[in-house]
Amino acid sequence: xxxxxxxxxxxxxxxxxxxxxxxxxxxxxxxxxxxxxxxxxxxxxxxxxxxxxxxxxxxxxxxxxxxxxxxxxxxxxxxxxxxxxxxxxxxxxxxxxxxxxxxxxxxxxxxxxxxxxxxxxxxxxxxxxxx
Amino acid sequence: xxxxxxxxxxxxxxxxxxxxxxxxxxxxxxxxxxxxxxxxxxxxxxxxxxxxxxxxxxxxxxxxxxxxxxxxxxxxxxxxxxxxxxxxxxxxxxxxxxxxxxxxxxxxxxxxxxxxxxxxxxxxxxxxxxxxxxxxxxxxxxxxxxxxxxxxxxxxxxxxxxxxxxxxxxxxxxxxxxxxxxxxxxxxxxxxxxxxxxxxxxxxxxxxxxxxxxxxxxxxxxxxxxxxxxxxxxxxxxxxxxxxxxxxxxxxxxxxxxxxxxxxxxxxxxxxxxxxxxxxxxxxxxxxxxxxxxxxxxxxxxxxxxxxxxxxxxxxxxxxxxxxxxxxxxxxxxxxxxxxxxxxxxxxxxxxxxxxxxxxxxxxxxxxxxxxxxxxxxxxxxxxxxxxxxxxxxxxxxxxxxxxxxxxxxxxxxxxxxxxxxxxxxxxxxxxxxxxxxxxxxxxxxxxxxxxxxxxxxxxxxxxxxxxxxxxxxxxxx
Numbered sequence: 001x002x003x004x005x006x007x008x009x010x011x012x013x014x015x016x017x018x019x020x021x022x023x024x025x026x027x028x029x030x031x032x033x034x035x036x037x038x039x040x041x042x043x044x045x046x047x048x049x050x051x052x053x054x055x056x057x058x059x060x061x062x063x064x065x066x067x068x069x070x071x072x073x074x075x076x077x078x079x080x081x082x083x084x085x086x087x088x089x090x091x092x093x094x095x096x097x098x099x100x101x102x103x104x105x106x107x108x109x110x111x112x113x114x115x116x117x118x119x120x121x122x123x124x125x126x127x128x129x130x131x
Numbered sequence: 132x133x134x135x136x137x138x139x140x141x142x143x144x145x146x147x148x149x150x151x152x153x154x155x156x157x158x159x160x161x162x163x164x165x166x167x168x169x170x171x172x173x174x175x176x177x178x179x180x181x182x183x184x185x186x187x188x189x190x191x192x193x194x195x196x197x198x199x200x201x202x203x204x205x206x207x208x209x210x211x212x213x214x215x216x217x218x219x220x221x222x223x224x225x226x227x228x229x230x231x232x233x234x235x236x237x238x239x240x241x242x243x244x245x246x247x248x249x250x251x252x253x254x255x256x257x258x259x260x261x262x263x264x265x266x267x268x269x270x271x272x273x274x275x276x277x278x279x280x281x282x283x284x285x286x287x288x289x290x291x292x293x294x295x296x297x298x299x300x301x302x303x304x305x306x307x308x309x310x311x312x313x314x315x316x317x318x319x320x321x322x323x324x325x326x327x328x329x330x331x332x333x334x335x336x337x338x339x340x341x342x343x344x345x346x347x348x349x350x351x352x353x354x355x356x357x358x359x360x361x362x363x364x365x366x367x368x369x370x371x372x373x374x375x376x377x378x379x380x381x382x383x384x385x386x387x388x389x390x391x392x393x394x395x396x397x398x399x400x401x402x403x404x405x406x407x408x409x410x411x412x413x414x415x416x417x418x419x420x421x422x423x424x425x426x427x428x429x430x431x432x433x434x435x436x437x438x439x440x441x442x443x444x445x446x447x448x449x450x451x452x453x454x455x456x457x458x459x460x461x462x463x464x465x466x467x468x469x470x471x472x473x474x475x476x477x478x479x480x481x482x483x484x485x486x487x488x489x490x491x492x493x494x495x496x497x498x499x500x501x502x503x504x505x506x507x508x509x510x511x512x513x514x515x516x517x518x519x520x521x522x523x524x525x526x527x528x529x530x531x532x533x534x535x536x537x538x539x540x541x542x543x544x545x546x547x548x549x550x551x552x553x554x555x556x557x558x559x560x561x562x563x564x565x566x567x568x569x570x571x572x573x574x575x576x577x578x579x580x581x582x583x584x585x586x587x588x589x590x591x592x593x594x595x596x597x598x599x600x601x602x603x604x605x606x607x608x609x
Binding site: 002003004005006007031055062065066068069070072073096100101102103104105107108109110111112113114128130131 | 174175177201202203204205208225228229230265266267268321324325328329334335336337373374377378380381384388400401402404536537538539540541542544566567568569570573609
């Protein structure tokens with residue numbers, strides 16, 4: 001989605017966790033290509049429960065960016081909604097050398113126009129990422 | 132705040148536009164721009180952001196936008212806002228930005244471009260091989276946890292003490308290369324983990340290291356006093372506090388979002404999350420921000436060392452002297468006169484540069500008569516500038532920080548392919564060493580405003596004065 005300086009993503013899916021998985025995939029697509037998944041490791045993750053769903057979206061992508069500087073590139077997310085309102089599951093992480101960078105590297109997740117909500121049965125989110 | 136855009140601006144003179152306060156705005160908006168530089172109505176929300184900033188508790192004067200203003204998040208990029216600390220004024224991490232103390236330094240060499248032109252490709256190859264950049268960890272200075280703590284406490288001063296520079300470098304840094312009020316205890320473990328392996332790295336996006344040549348001298352007297360002459364090779368470094376700064380901003384925005392209801396604060400954009408300067412949350416953010424500012428200055432100092440080594444190896448001996456180092460993403464506690472009274476203000480500059488006038492006591496002795504140098508990085512392939520602050524400078528002595536984007540990254544990528552852009556730049560005499568071809572395309576010169584027009588507007592609007600124009604001859608991109 002157009003933004004003058006940074007990167008705005010929209011994601012959607014049938015469930016909240018599916019929408020969050022799509023947001024992770026969208027961020028990856030905007031940043032890298034040619035992912036070698038053979039070196040991937042699985043990392044257990046849990047987010048929330050948060051005060052509102054939008055904060056959950058920020059929390060998930062914040063973790064992706066934290067891992068980028070400390071562990072590697074998150075190339076996949078397998079998430080599920082938990083009964084207590086949290087989201088849990090697995091991130092697939094590969095070393096930086098296993099991807100080709102195609103754009104400006106994301107730095108941080110902003111709260112500017114941040115949204116995640118159920119829109120007539122489809123979960124939809126929007127987030128702007130500083131690059 | 133009701134919807135506002137460029138059509139709500141009223142011209143004051145040729146270079147200044149006013150947005151009258153509406154809704155929750157506590158002060159007017161003031162945009163410094165020529166008519167040509169005003170943001171396009173369709174693809175820009177920066178004027179709405181100027182209005183949103185004007186709602187911050189304790190804001191004084193106006194919510195200002197510099198000539199390079201463009202759509203950011205929370206604050207516009209190119210935004211300046213000051214709050215009255217003793218009247219409930221707030222500090223907003225979003226008013227500093229994620230890249231805390233992102234800034235520019237300029238190194239001046241004794242070499243004339245024409246005398247060393249044949250060795251420039253080798254110089255660029257060496258810089259390409261030695262400057263860490265792009266995604267993830269990697270820096271020219273691997274530090275221990277204890278050393279990182281000292282970087283956070285003493286910034287470029289610690290780096291110089293450890294042999295990564297000369298004492299004169301510190302005299303030519305804003306604040307002497309470090310700020311005293313940093314507290315590493317206010318920095319989270321996550322931020323430390325991100326920062327420990329990135330000291331001395333460029334990053335990505337619009338960050339760069341450029342070999343430049345003094346292209347045009349616009350103020351010969353001042354240029355001479357700054358040691359700048361036509362044809363001289365310089366190096367401009369544009370980067371910030373890397374993952375450490377990004378994480379600090381992330382952490383403190385979250386803390387302030389939770390604290391705002393307790394302080395009775397409402398903001399129209401959650402990225403404007405803030406707390407009174409005189410509150411636990413405000414003081415803790417400022418202590419962490421100062422630690423990131425020290426990290427940013429040490430980062431540029433380490434890259435300076437790497438550049439000096441590359442120059443010495445390829446071009447031989449000849450000092451690379453630091454002209455100045457200044458941040459353009461920072462909040463500072465400063466004393467300014469407002470309504471006839473001296474007041475302590477928290478001045479946020481988000482994509483804006485402090486520009487102290489001649490005679491200001493904070494300037495080093497050898498710059499006091501000249502005014503503070505302001506370094507304005509343009510887009511690659513066009514130009515950059517050295518300006519100086521002027522007496523009576525408006526917006527709390529602030530000016531622009533760059534050319535300012537006018538086109539989205541995707542639009543730029545759709546319009547030109549990286550390899551073609553590299554060929555075009557090289558045909559025009561600019562050697563390019565990109566981190567990635569798509570990243571290069573995103574930074575294509577046409578995606579930025581005309582930097583010549585931006586700095587001319589700064590001069591006409593009484594924000595700063597032009598000294599020299601620099602043109603790139605080699606670009607190392609993140």
